[in-house]
Amino acid sequence: MIGRAFLATFRAVLSDRSAFMLIVVSTILYSFFYPSAYSGEVAVRIPVAVVDLDDSGASRSLVRRIAALQQADLAARPASPGAARLWLETTGAGAVVIIPEGFERHILNGAQGTVALYGNGAYLLRSSTALSGIGLALTTIAGEAASDQAMAQGAPARPALSLVQRPLFNTREGYGSTVFPGVGFLIIHQTLLMGLTMLAATLRETLGRFRLPSRTLIGIALAFFVIGWADVAYYAGFVFWFQDYPRAAGSPGALIVGGSLFVGATVAAALALASLFRTRERPLQLWMGTSLAIFFLAGLSWPAEATPAWLALLARLLPTTAGIHLMVGLNQMGASLAEQTREVLNLAILILVYGGLAWWRFTKISAPDLQPLKPD
Amino acid sequence: MIRAFVDSARRETAFLRGSVWDLALVTWLPLLLLAIVAVQLSAGVMRNLPIVVVDEDGGGVACDLIRKLEASPGLKVAARPPDMAQAEHLVRSNAAYAVVLIPRDLERTVLRGETGKILLFYNASYSTPSGSVLREVGTVVQAHAKALAGEQSAAIAGPARVRPQPVSVQSRILYNPQASYELQLVALIHPALLHLLFMIAVVSALGRELRDGTIGAWLAGPRGEAVAAVAGKIAPYILIFLLWGALATGYLAVYRGWPVQGSVAMLMGGYLALYLAYAGMALFIVGATLSMGQALSMTALYAGASFAFAGAIFPIESASAFARLWSALLPFTRFARLVAEQWMIGAPVLASLGSILALFAFLVVGSGAGLPRYVSARMSPEVWGRR
Numbered sequence: 001m002i003g004r005a006f007l008a009t010f011r012a013v014l015s016d017r018s019a020f021m022l023i024v025v026s027t028i029l030y031s032f033f034y035p036s037a038y039s040g041e042v043a044v045r046i047p048v049a050v051v052d053l054d055d056s057g058a059s060r061s062l063v064r065r066i067a068a069l070q071q072a073d074l075a076a077r078p079a080s081p082g083a084a085r086l087w088l089e090t091t092g093a094g095a096v097v098i099i100p101e102g103f104e105r106h107i108l109n110g111a112q113g114t115v116a117l118y119g120n121g122a123y124l125l126r127s128s129t130a131l132s133g134i135g136l137a138l139t140t141i142a143g144e145a146a147s148d149q150a151m152a153q154g155a156p157a158r159p160a161l162s163l164v165q166r167p168l169f170n171t172r173e174g175y176g177s178t179v180f181p182g183v184g185f186l187i188i189h190q191t192l193l194m195g196l197t198m199l200a201a202t203l204r205e206t207l208g209r210f211r212l213p214s215r216t217l218i219g220i221a222l223a224f225f226v227i228g229w230a231d232v233a234y235y236a237g238f239v240f241w242f243q244d245y246p247r248a249a250g251s252p253g254a255l256i257v258g259g260s261l262f263v264g265a266t267v268a269a270a271l272a273l274a275s276l277f278r279t280r281e282r283p284l285q286l287w288m289g290t291s292l293a294i295f296f297l298a299g300l301s302w303p304a305e306a307t308p309a310w311l312a313l314l315a316r317l318l319p320t321t322a323g324i325h326l327m328v329g330l331n332q333m334g335a336s337l338a339e340q341t342r343e344v345l346n347l348a349i350l351i352l353v354y355g356g357l358a359w360w361r362f363t364k365i366s367a368p369d370l371q372p373l374k375p376d
Numbered sequence: 377m378i379r380a381f382v383d384s385a386r387r388e389t390a391f392l393r394g395s396v397w398d399l400a401l402v403t404w405l406p407l408l409l410l411a412i413v414a415v416q417l418s419a420g421v422m423r424n425l426p427i428v429v430v431d432e433d434g435g436g437v438a439c440d441l442i443r444k445l446e447a448s449p450g451l452k453v454a455a456r457p458p459d460m461a462q463a464e465h466l467v468r469s470n471a472a473y474a475v476v477l478i479p480r481d482l483e484r485t486v487l488r489g490e491t492g493k494i495l496l497f498y499n500a501s502y503s504t505p506s507g508s509v510l511r512e513v514g515t516v517v518q519a520h521a522k523a524l525a526g527e528q529s530a531a532i533a534g535p536a537r538v539r540p541q542p543v544s545v546q547s548r549i550l551y552n553p554q555a556s557y558e559l560q561l562v563a564l565i566h567p568a569l570l571h572l573l574f575m576i577a578v579v580s581a582l583g584r585e586l587r588d589g590t591i592g593a594w595l596a597g598p599r600g601e602a603v604a605a606v607a608g609k610i611a612p613y614i615l616i617f618l619l620w621g622a623l624a625t626g627y628l629a630v631y632r633g634w635p636v637q638g639s640v641a642m643l644m645g646g647y648l649a650l651y652l653a654y655a656g657m658a659l660f661i662v663g664a665t666l667s668m669g670q671a672l673s674m675t676a677l678y679a680g681a682s683f684a685f686a687g688a689i690f691p692i693e694s695a696s697a698f699a700r701l702w703s704a705l706l707p708f709t710r711f712a713r714l715v716a717e718q719w720m721i722g723a724p725v726l727a728s729l730g731s732i733l734a735l736f737a738f739l740v741v742g743s744g745a746g747l748p749r750y751v752s753a754r755m756s757p758e759v760w761g762r763r
Contacts, residue, residue: 017670026677033681039699089717113544121552122552122719124555132510161518162517162521166495169499170503280669286397288576296416303504306422307416333467339465
């Protein structure tokens with residue numbers, strides 16, 4: 001009976017055009033579609049406008065060095081700060097450097113010359129990394145540009161400390177390799193959830209209320225578990241490889257356990273949710289708009305530490321929250337299951353809670369048994 | 377014509393009143409999603425992000441540095457593991473975002489008057505908090521170095537010879553001086569949620585008449601009246617979602633204190649144009665598929681990914697040609713630029729007029745292609761009831 005329900009579920013997915021589109025086609029489509037949005041990778045060069053109000057040897061030397069900077073693209077030389085501001089408004093994620101009048105005189109007098117760097121806060125996320133890079137480089141090259149002029153004063157104090165920064169795990173630091181490993185598991189979660197609830201709602205619509213024998217429910221759950229695992233294998237195995245994202249850092253055994261927990265919790269949640277819908281299109285209508293909020297709640301792009309504690313706790317009711325942490329941890333950071341105990345427990349509890357809910361909703365109801373999945 | 381418009385709008389609102397879940401899609405569901413995002417990002421800046429410190433040196437310079445790291449509001453020294461292996465274990469357990477390694481001999485290097493290196497290993501898999509940690513640690517180390525340099529030079533050459541670095545760089549963020557992610561993210565995520573829910577609602581409303589085979593009776597009149605009736609059906613949704621747009625804007629601009637630097641009228645005009653653009657695209661997709669289910673799936677693909685392709689968060693200019701083309705085909709991309717211009721930068725009204733006109737173009741092209749097919753479907757019962 002489990003086997004029959006298992007096969008019947010696959011038949012249902014294959015014969016329902018919309019469900020097939022959702023569960024199979026869109027999963028593949030999204031795997032190429034979304035990474036293309038992030039293919040811009042790190043914004044290493046941002047356009048910079050330089051306003052030189054000093055027009056001295058030291059300032060000209062600084063402008064030349066800015067032009068040669070790896071992080072900056074000397075895009076304009078506006079005559080005034082006002083013109084530079086106008087340039088920044090139309091450019092978007094750019095930066096303005098202003099060398100004030102008296103820059104060289106200050107240095108020669110043994111005082112400090114000042115350079116102002118302005119970034120565009122309307123594009124904060126895009127420009128903040130590039131800006132801190134330019135700021136650091138500016139400090140260095142401005143010091144070099146000034147040192148010729150300042151030699152007469154004796155060598156300036158050397159910095160006592162310097163900070164060397166090294167990325168861990170995601171060493172490519174691209175937008176894609178940071179965001180998509182999370183988005184990928186969200187796609188798997190959403191397509192499974194909407195596909196399964198849509199099929200269940202279609203049955204409910206045509207058959208009215210029905211009861212599922214426990215074994216039939218297990219067969220259906222197993223079928224979706226297999227589909228979910230195929231998704232995980234396709235994303236973690238093929239898509240991450242094809243896009244050359246950091247991957248497979250953890251042990252295969254841990255990945256199998258982690259993937260099973262994520263898919264298990266997703267299927268259990270989908271089954272629990274599926275018992276609530278009566279109209280075929282309803283799950284699509286109501287659930288489609290949730291993806292963006294669910295992604296942020298997962299805590300990959302906005303940390304749980306900066307989220308109100310009660311909301312971060314509620315977010316743990318979603319399989320994606322623990323699932324994305326766990327899969328990024330195992331696959332990209334090379335963590336062990338023991339290091340990810342919190343996520344493992346979280347998913348295990350969700351499987352029990354949602355699984356129990358689905359079992360209670362589908363098998364304990366007083367309604368006729370579901371006919372099409374029963375033996376002839 | 378006006379009669380057909382008004383009757384159709386009345387018919388739709390009556391339907392909404394009677395259908396709990398269709399009503400939910402335009403009432404408490406938008407409110408819930410807007411609220412979740414608003415609450416989650418309300419901190420704006422990240423504080424107390426956990427880091428761990430490995431102190432191989434153990435000298436006074438290192439101790440002072442650790443004290444300063446602990447005092448920094450953006451950081452929290454969560455543990456002091458004895459070696460890097462333990463420290464990396466803590467990062468892999470998501471207990472810390474970064475490791476500050478103070479190497480052996482730091483004290484001696486600094487005392488010799490040379491530059492001592494502090495190493496910072498950060499979890500690049502979590503780039504937003506790690507970027508914040510990076511900036512905070514950088515600031516602390518720089519400040520500590522400045523204090524040390526003063527002391528060292530004074531000790532070696534006498535206080536009279538102490539000279540500051542010849543050049544200092546002052547960084548400022550324009551148009552968002554507090555560098556708040558709340559303003560940047562919420563101002564974009566809210567309309568991203570709203571335009572998607574709006575398009576789902578309109579596609580559902582149009583598709584439902586086909587699914588239920590009621591389009592024939594509903595659009596029984598001549599062609600012109602039928603077009604007016606379609607407009608009347610969409611009008612209540614535009615009105616409802618304009619109210620959500622106004623609420624979202626008011627929340628951020630008034631309640632949270634991120635005032636609109638440019639024109640509020642232009643921003644709300646932008647919302648209207650955004651909804652009209654997606655109404656046009658909804659007509660296009662329903663007209664093309666003549667099926668509610670398929671139209672909803674295509675809506676997910678078209679309007680569900682706007683945030684990623686808008687170019688405000690990720691640099692779409694340097695992405696692939698396909699991504700740039702797709703980005704240009706999304707009305708939300710235009711709207712995101714309008715938000716930056718009118719909310720944050722305070723650009724002149726004329727600067728954003730082009731974006732509004734571009735949004736109207738989506739309405740004209742989308743409804744021009746989709747409306748005739750949709751209206752014609754009222755005469756062809758054979759396409760009704762497709763699921």
